[in-house]
Amino acid sequence: xxxxxxxxxxxxxxxxxxxxxxxxxxxxxxxxxxxxxxxxxxxxxxxxxxxxxxxxxxxxxxxxxxxxxxxxxxxxxxxxxxxxxxxxxxxxxxxxxxxxxxxxxxxxxxxxxxxxxxxxxxxxxxxxxxxxxxxxxxxxxxxxxxxxxxxxxxxxxxxxxxxxxxxxxxxxxxxxxxxxxxxxxxxxxxxxxxxxxxxxxxxxxxxxxxxxxxxxxxxxxxxxxxxxxxxxxxxxxxxxxxxxxxxxxxxxxxxxxxxxxxxxxxxxxxxxxxxxxxxxxxxxxxxxxxxxxxxxxxxxx
Numbered sequence: 001x002x003x004x005x006x007x008x009x010x011x012x013x014x015x016x017x018x019x020x021x022x023x024x025x026x027x028x029x030x031x032x033x034x035x036x037x038x039x040x041x042x043x044x045x046x047x048x049x050x051x052x053x054x055x056x057x058x059x060x061x062x063x064x065x066x067x068x069x070x071x072x073x074x075x076x077x078x079x080x081x082x083x084x085x086x087x088x089x090x091x092x093x094x095x096x097x098x099x100x101x102x103x104x105x106x107x108x109x110x111x112x113x114x115x116x117x118x119x120x121x122x123x124x125x126x127x128x129x130x131x132x133x134x135x136x137x138x139x140x141x142x143x144x145x146x147x148x149x150x151x152x153x154x155x156x157x158x159x160x161x162x163x164x165x166x167x168x169x170x171x172x173x174x175x176x177x178x179x180x181x182x183x184x185x186x187x188x189x190x191x192x193x194x195x196x197x198x199x200x201x202x203x204x205x206x207x208x209x210x211x212x213x214x215x216x217x218x219x220x221x222x223x224x225x226x227x228x229x230x231x232x233x234x235x236x237x238x239x240x241x242x243x244x245x246x247x248x249x250x251x252x253x254x255x256x257x258x259x260x261x262x263x264x265x266x267x268x269x270x271x272x273x274x275x276x277x278x279x280x281x282x283x284x285x286x287x288x289x290x291x292x293x294x295x296x297x298x299x300x301x
Contacts, residue, residue, distance in 0.1 A: 002260055002270030004244040006033045006236070012247060013038035016093050020044045020072060020128070021100025023054040026147075026206050029239035030097060030246070032058050035065040037247075042090070044072040044083055044100070074100050074124035076111035077295055084131035093135050095246045097145045098125045101177075104170045114294065115164040121177035126184055127295040129201075133192070134300075136199045143200045145245040146185035148178050148256075150205055150264055153275050155179030157287070178205075180287060182256070182274055187284035189253040191299055200253035202245040203274075207259035207266050209238030232266045233259060241269040 001008065017034045021027040022043035031041045035058050045051035048069060055067045070086050073079035087093060101121045110119035129144045136142040155175035160166075164173060182203050189201035209232065241257040251257075256274050261267030277283055292298045 001244070001248065001250070002268070004248060004257070004269040005240050006243060009033055009037050009243050009247045010249065011037055015095070016040045016042065016090050017095045017097060017246065018042045018044055018070070018087055018093060018132075019097045019099055020074070023047065023050040025235045026209060026238045026242065027097075027099040028054050028057075029236045030099065030242050031067075032061065033239065033243055034246070035062045035067060039094075040066040040068065040090075042068045042070050042087060044070040044087070046071075046073045046075075046100075072100070072128075074120040074128075075116060077119075077124065077127055078111065080124050080127045081131060081297075084128055087132060088135045090135075092139045093132065093142065094139050095143045095145060096129060096132050096136065097147075097242055097246050098129065098181075099147050099242060100124075101147065104174055106170065107164060107168045109163075112294075113163070115162070115168070115173060117170075117173045117177045118162060118164075118180075121174075122180040122184065123291060123295050125181060126291045127297040129184075129188060130297045130299050133197065133199060137197050140198060141200075142198070143202055143246060143251070144185075144188065145242055146181050146188075146201065146203050147242060148182040148185070148203050148205045149175075150207065150258070151175040152179040152182050152205075152278060155275075155277075157283070159286070159290075162290070179275075179278060182278040183280075183284050183287050184291070185256075186254060186274075186279055187288055190284070191288075193253065195299070200251070202251055202253065203256040203272075204241035204245045204269075205256075205258040205264070205272060206238035206241060207233050207262075207264055209233040209235055232262065237266070241272070244269045 258272030
């Protein structure tokens with residue numbers, strides 16, 4: 001489908017969806033639509049007060065929404081592992097929507113000392129996804145959805161300096177982390193298929209949407225960013241690719257969805273284009289190995 005919008009989201013009654021970073025922006029928009037369609041939605045967020053406030057906003061529109069909160073700080077792998085344990089106690093989990101991320105912050109480090117964008121955008125996503133594979137596998141048709149970006153197209157992985165101890169360019173590191181997201185999604189799906197695990201791994205990107213991720217942009221650009229909504233996607237529209245990956249019945253493992261208009265920056269969702277390196281087996285193997293080592297999490301069945 002090349003014109004998927006929230007109107008195409010089917011009934012989700014009886015399903016349980018985990019949405020990371022669901023208190024704001026695209027994550028909130030996706031969580032709201034999923035709740036409207038009848039799913040139980042777990043908002044996996046760092047800040048409980050903001051998550052609870054988001055739940056109130058969802059219930060303003062969906063009074064009977066079945067919502068839950070899971071504490072998840074993706075800048076700390078201990079928090080990621082604790083969150084996975086909480087989520088695994090649910091009777092079922094149908095979808096893990098990896099939406100949370102950071103974009104263009106000044107140089108910062110995670111609790112484990114990793115460069116923040118590498119740690120939050122990729123390593124936490126790798127760890128949470130693998131920790132929940134066994135739980136997801138209990139439910140037929142379950143999915144892991146990983147959020148990448150059009151920025152992946154200029155991403156280059158600095159294998160020598162993954163944690164930016166030698167140099168730091170915030171834009172380059174963001175692009176690299178989004179390339180890692182796409183490489184991971186494709187490789188996860190390949191490994192799941194090879195192991196005959198009935199979980200689909202799907203990737204998406206929101207195009208260019210005016211959300212809180214822009215808070216670390218330079219001051220001049222930050223002031224102009226809300227104007228992007230006039231020409232590009234707002235948060236609700238930016239959620240369409242994630243919703244397609246999470247709910248479209250015909251979505252297959254290894255699919256990649258994104259906006260179909262204005263050079264993949266706006267419009268309804270459909271198939272998106274990935275770079276050659278995003279599907280390169282050697283890059284995937286190398287990234288998988290280093291991510292296993294740094295997170296201590298592997299695909300244990």
